Amino acid sequence: MESSVRDLTTALGERLSLTAEEEVGVDLEVADEVDLASGHSRYCLVGKVLTRKRYNMEAMENTLAGVWRPVKGMHMRVLGQNLFAFYFFHPVDMQRVLAVGPWKFSNHVMVLQEAQNGRRVTTDDLYEVLFWVQIHGLPPDRLTTTSGKRIGEELGRLIEVDDGGGDARGGEYIRVRVAIDARKPLRRGMKLSLRSGQIWVDFRYERLPNFCYCCGMLDHVEWDCELSLDMEAQGRCRRKPDGG
Structure with missing residues (x-):
């Protein structure tokens, strides 16, 4: 019923011009000021x-x-x-x-x-998830902010890099805070090119929730995955991305 009403409204809107009353606008910025004043x-x-x-x-x-x-x-x-x-x-x-x-x-x-002020939002607009991602497997001389920035920018929308500050508490990995596109599978790691050759680094996602380790998506688990049966039968299920 709701869909029929919406379709009818759209059809009418395409055929009819606005009336004089419909042309009159309302300033919601004034209403916003009233809302703020009233708490x-x-x-x-x-x-x-x-x-x-x-x-x-x-x-x-x-x-x-x-x-x-x-x-x-x-x-x-x-x-x-x-x-x-x-x-x-x-x-x-x-x-x-x-x-x-x-x-x-x-x-x-x-x-x-x-x-965002004055912007409508739909579920399709919401797809970025903020994660702290640990990058494991870097050589000691690459445990730097520069390395973290380059990898983080490839992984998603980079927010912050934590390289441990270069002191003894830094540990064997660096962390990046990245807005990851949840419409895509989680990445298990990344190939890096160095002068000495190619290496592989592993990603470990901190506070990792439910996800499908057959296809890597965040919106379901493997039990509900359409691909999991075929992948399991062929022995091709992805390993679970590491969680911190």
């Missing part, structure tokens, strides 16, 4: 859960409110099927949530991004 929140994260199964959004709100514990509070609004918004009353509460992710519900990763 309504304007700091908003929109998101979805990477799963093909239905889930209880009310349970998710209660769970995350208990985990995030925003000082000034928050509330959630359902925008559509597998599409929601979290409203915060202080920018620091919102930024803390973004800084610590990725977050998950029922062990399924969540895609969260800050709402």
